[in-house]
Amino acid sequence: xxxxxxxxxxxxxxxxxxxxxxxxxxxxxxxxxxxxxxxxxxxxxxxxxxxxxxxxxxxxxxxxxxxxxxxxxxxxxxxxxxxxxxxxxxxxxxxxxxxxxxxxxxxxxxxxxxxxxxxxxxxxxxxxxxxxxxxxxxxxxxxxxxxxxxxxxxxxxxxxxxxxxxxxxxxxxxxxxxxxxxxxxxxxxxxxxxxxxxxxxxxxxxxxxxxxxxxxxxxxxxxxxxxxxxxxxxxxxxxxxxxxxxxxxxxxxx
Amino acid sequence: xxxxxxxxxxxxxxxxxxxxxxxxxxxxxxxxxxxxxxxxxxxxxxxxxxxxxxxxxxxxxxxxxxxxxxxxxxxxxxxxxxxxxxxxxxxxxxxxxxxxxxxxxxxxxxxxxxxxxxxxxxxxxxxxxxxxxxxxxxxxxxxxxxxxxxxxxxxxxxxxxxxxxxxxxxxxxxxxxxxxxxxxxxxxxxxxxxxxxxxxxxxxxxxxxxxxxxxxxxxxxxxxxxxxxxxxxxxxxxxxxxxxxxxxxxxxxxxxxxxxxxxxxxxxxxxxxxxxxxxxxxxxxxxxxxxxxxxxxxxxxxxxxxxxxxxxxxxxxxxxxxxxxxxxxxxxxxxxxxxxxxxxxxxxxxxxxxxxxxxxxxx
Numbered sequence: 001x002x003x004x005x006x007x008x009x010x011x012x013x014x015x016x017x018x019x020x021x022x023x024x025x026x027x028x029x030x031x032x033x034x035x036x037x038x039x040x041x042x043x044x045x046x047x048x049x050x051x052x053x054x055x056x057x058x059x060x061x062x063x064x065x066x067x068x069x070x071x072x073x074x075x076x077x078x079x080x081x082x083x084x085x086x087x088x089x090x091x092x093x094x095x096x097x098x099x100x101x102x103x104x105x106x107x108x109x110x111x112x113x114x115x116x117x118x119x120x121x122x123x124x125x126x127x128x129x130x131x132x133x134x135x136x137x138x139x140x141x142x143x144x145x146x147x148x149x150x151x152x153x154x155x156x157x158x159x160x161x162x163x164x165x166x167x168x169x170x171x172x173x174x175x176x177x178x179x180x181x182x183x184x185x186x187x188x189x190x191x192x193x194x195x196x197x198x199x200x201x202x203x204x205x206x207x208x209x210x211x212x213x214x215x216x217x218x219x220x221x222x223x224x225x226x227x228x229x230x231x232x233x234x235x236x237x238x239x240x241x242x243x244x245x246x247x248x249x250x251x252x253x254x
Numbered sequence: 255x256x257x258x259x260x261x262x263x264x265x266x267x268x269x270x271x272x273x274x275x276x277x278x279x280x281x282x283x284x285x286x287x288x289x290x291x292x293x294x295x296x297x298x299x300x301x302x303x304x305x306x307x308x309x310x311x312x313x314x315x316x317x318x319x320x321x322x323x324x325x326x327x328x329x330x331x332x333x334x335x336x337x338x339x340x341x342x343x344x345x346x347x348x349x350x351x352x353x354x355x356x357x358x359x360x361x362x363x364x365x366x367x368x369x370x371x372x373x374x375x376x377x378x379x380x381x382x383x384x385x386x387x388x389x390x391x392x393x394x395x396x397x398x399x400x401x402x403x404x405x406x407x408x409x410x411x412x413x414x415x416x417x418x419x420x421x422x423x424x425x426x427x428x429x430x431x432x433x434x435x436x437x438x439x440x441x442x443x444x445x446x447x448x449x450x451x452x453x454x455x456x457x458x459x460x461x462x463x464x465x466x467x468x469x470x471x472x473x474x475x476x477x478x479x480x481x482x483x484x485x486x487x488x489x490x491x492x493x494x495x496x497x498x499x500x501x502x503x504x505x506x507x508x509x510x511x512x513x514x515x516x517x518x519x520x521x522x523x524x525x526x527x528x529x530x531x532x533x534x535x536x537x538x539x540x541x542x543x544x545x546x547x548x549x550x551x552x553x554x555x556x557x558x559x560x561x562x563x564x565x566x567x568x569x570x571x572x573x574x575x576x577x578x579x580x581x582x583x584x585x586x587x588x589x590x591x592x593x594x595x596x597x598x599x600x601x602x603x604x605x606x607x608x609x610x611x612x613x614x615x616x617x
Contacts, residue, residue, distance in 0.1 A: 065607045127342045132491035132608025133332070137587045138342040145344040168344045168591070231585020 030252055031204060033103035035195050038206035038248035040086065040106050041113060041159060042193070045246050046210070047081035048074075048117050048147060049140035053215055059138055065131035071118040078117060090114060105250075109157060116151040117143075135229050139219075144246075145171060156251060161210075163244025167232050177247050180207045185242045197252075204250040210243045313554040318394060319368035326357055326374050327388065327396030328597075329381040330606050331466070331489035334517050335579040336399040336419075336544075338586040340378065340597065340606075348594030349376060350586055352579040353397045356418055356546070356563075357595065359571070360395075363562045376597035378606075380488075382468025385412065388549060395552075395559065399511055401542035406473040413550045415559045417543030418572060424474055424539040425512035426463070426529040427519055429497060433461065433506045434527055441531045454539040458482045461506040464493040464611060471509040474539060488609020490514065494523060496611035505611070512538065513580060 051074060052059070058067050079090045088102060090110060098104045120143055121128075127136050141161065145168060148159040162173040164181050173181055180194050184207070193208040212220060217237060219228035224236025237243065318324045328349065332339045336353040357374055364372040379387055384396045385408065401422055402414035428434050440457050454474075459481035465471040467486045475484055485505055487493040497505040507529065508515070519526045529537040546559050566572045578584075 123346060124342050126606065127340050127347045130339060130606045130608075132489065132495065133339040135587070136339075136342055137590070142342050142344050146346060170344065227583075227585060229585065229587070230591075231588030 027201075027252075031197070032100060033105055034204045034250040034252060035206060036100065037103050037106040037109060038157070038195070038204065038250055039193060039208070040088070040102075041109060041157070041248050042206060042208035042246040043085050044078075044082055044110060044113050045144055045148060045159065045161075046208070047085055048078050049144050049210075050081050051077045052138070052140045052143045056139065056215070059128050060134050060136060062132055062134040066129050069121070069128055070125070071122045074121040075114060075118055078114060109155060112155060113147070113151045113159070116154065117147045119150055120146045137230055141167075148246075158247075158249040160247050160249075161244060162247055165235060166244075171244075173247075176205060177207065177245070181242070181245060184209050184245070189240045189242075202252055204252055206248040206250070208246045208248075210245060212237045212239055212241045212243045214239055216243060314394065314549070314552045315367070315554045315558055318364060318372060318555070319370075322368070322370060323373050323375050324361060324364055325377065325392065325394045327377050327379060327384045327393040327398075328353065328357075329384065329398035330378040331381055331608070332491065333399045333511065333514050334522070334586070336514065338590065341587050341590045341594070343587070343591040343594060345591065346596055348590040349378065349597050350590040350594035352419070352575055353399065354595050355575055355579070355593070356397060356566075358593070359566055360546075360559060360562050363558070367558065374595060376595055378597050380468075381466070384547070385409065388412065388547060391549075394555065395546050395548045397546045399514065399544045400547050401470045401511075402545035403542060404470045404473055406477075408468075408473075411550055413548045413552065413556050414545040415548065415556060416563050417545050418563045418566070419513075419544035419576065421513060421576070422542035422544050423512045424471055424509060424542065425515055425537055426458070426507040426509045426539070427515045427523075427526045428507050428529060429526045430506065431527075434529060437507075437529050437537065438532050441537065453478075455479055455481060457537070458507065462504045464497065464505045464508045466490055466493065466510065470511070470542065475509060478539075484614035485611050486614045487611040488607075490518070491608040492611055494518075494526075495608065509539070511542070512536070517580065 054077070055069055058064070058069060061067065083089050088096075088110075093102070093107055093110060096102055096107070098107060124138050124143075128138055130136065144161045148161055152158045152160070160171070160177075162171050162177050162181070164173065164178065164185070166172050176198060184194070189211045190209075193206060195204065195206045197203070198205050217239065219230065219232070220235045220237045220243070222236050222238075223234065225233050228234050328337055330340075333351075333353075335351055337349065337351045340347055340349050342348075357376075361372055361374045377387065377393065381398060384393070384398065384400075387393045388396055389411070399419070399422065400414075402417060426437075428437075437457055455478050458479055462483040462485060463475055463479060464485040464487050465475050466489055472486065475482065483504075485493075485496070487496060490508070490510055493505065493508045493510075497508065508526075512528075516528060519528055531537050546563070548556050548559065563572070566575075
């Protein structure tokens with residue numbers, strides 16, 4: 001009798017332990033997939049910002065009407081920049097087998113972000129193609145804000161650009177983002193990113209820093225307090241300083 | 255799809271659904287309606303009769319309230335600081351300026367009047383097309399620093415609100431100091447025994463004058479500057495470009511709205527100067543007040559807009575708006591981001607081009 005009870009107890013414990021291990025493994029996989037997806041999304045928005053930056057002179061050319069910077073042209077350049085950065089070719093993404101490097105969630109969300117970005121470039125055509133007008137405020141930051149907002153409105157994953165001194169109040173960091181940004185600002189410029197579980201493990205937050213490059217300093221550099229072309233006071237930043245971050249918030253299923 | 259498109263689709267469907275197959279009963283009914291119509295004197299009576307039996311649209315203000323949208327026209331060509339170029343912001347494409355601020359006040363008052371939110375639908379079209387769009391019923395009103403006192407046939411048949419900007423007028427700018435000096439010398443105020451030379455025609459005689467097609471400056475020049483060569487430009491930026499890059503254009507003076515020209519030479523085109531009289535006072539060809547333009551039959555809307563402007567004036571808001579846009583230092587992209595209005599992208603000319611300038615062959 002006792003032997004029987006002992007065996008049943010052991011079996012129950014065994015099953016429970018197996019189950020817990022299974023759940024833990026599943027959670028670990030889910031987190032890894034979510035983290036990789038978030039990281040890729042952040043890299044994709046960064047690639048989009050870079051494409052806008054590379055085309056800034058064309059966009060702001062007052063002597064040219066139709067700039068030829070169409071949503072399709074933007075898409076091609078975005079895909080190319082992203083491929084250079086990650087070796088992932090978004091053109092063949094659908095046919096690429098899922099793996100930990102290209103999780104199923106990423107296969108779903110990366111094209112969605114490309115689409116949201118294309119919509120932004122499409123809507124901006126009337127502004128971009130004005131002849132006789134130079135600066136149009138279609139810059140990496142305004143593209144990024146719009147693309148992130150559109151993507152977020154159609155997805156369960158939240159994408160955001162934020163900084164400690166936001167020019168747009170809607171980009172104000174939340175408590176978590178502010179704490180990470182403060183932590184990052186005290187550290188040297190690096191390719192690192194921060195990934196943490198919050199909300200008792202129910203949400204994954206990924207924060208990828210953005211650092212000022214030379215082109216940014218026309219509007220964000222010295223002399224601090226002087227108004228830049230868009231009317232905002234310059235931040236007095238230097239090359240390599242922390243500009244802000246792209247943050248990705250992914251709710252986890254379990 | 256606009257109203258016109260919808261109407262045309264309906265027409266096609268009706269035609270497709272059986273022309274020439276009207277049954278006997280509807281034929282009698284149609285005949286009765288036709289006879290009844292003939293028995294009434296004039297279309298107005300038919301309309302009144304219909305309104306009496308089934309009042310549909312009471313007036314244009316009710317129509318705006320019912321659709322909760324007001325169709326507002328604005329010039330796509332920039333008239334800084336009244337209308338700035340469309341610009342991209344974190345919220346999408348926006349347009350801003352003194353006229354946009356006025357629109358916000360009108361829309362706010364409309365929302366109060368209607369008891370529910372009214373959304374402005376901004377159509378950015380060529381200045382010269384604004385009158386056409388209004389007469390075709392595509393707009394409820396438009397606002398783009400339009401002077402209310404220009405005696406020209408093309409601008410008649412429309413109604414103008416009370417002025418929201420009192421300090422307008424026509425003036426000129428030049429890039430060439432010798433032209434500025436020549437005008438200063440020509441301008442002779444009247445003195446005892448001499449009538450002086452103050453008329454624009456005499457002061458600008460022999461000079462090449464650029465004006466924007468369809469604006470008050472063009473109409474003024476066509477009517478008054480018989481001894482000047484005229485260059486017609488699609489926009490003010492086109493006039494600047496032509497004068498600065500093309501030596502052939504030979505543009506001596508650009509005529510335009512004084513507040514717009516003043517804004518340009520003090521903030522954007524600092525190598526240009528406003529024309530002045532010998533005594534240093536500003537050189538005006540004429541004075542003007544800017545008003546909101548509406549259809550002549552929009553009686554109730556006109557009363558409404560007049561009241562809004564009157565209240566803004568009475569409270570000092572109009573003066574604050576003027577100072578805010580004309581005197582204060584600011585960058586318009588920031589204001590566009592904070593307070594700009596979205597516009598209907600579908601209703602904006604697809605690739606706005608400032609256009610070009612050409613000699614006025616009609617003269």
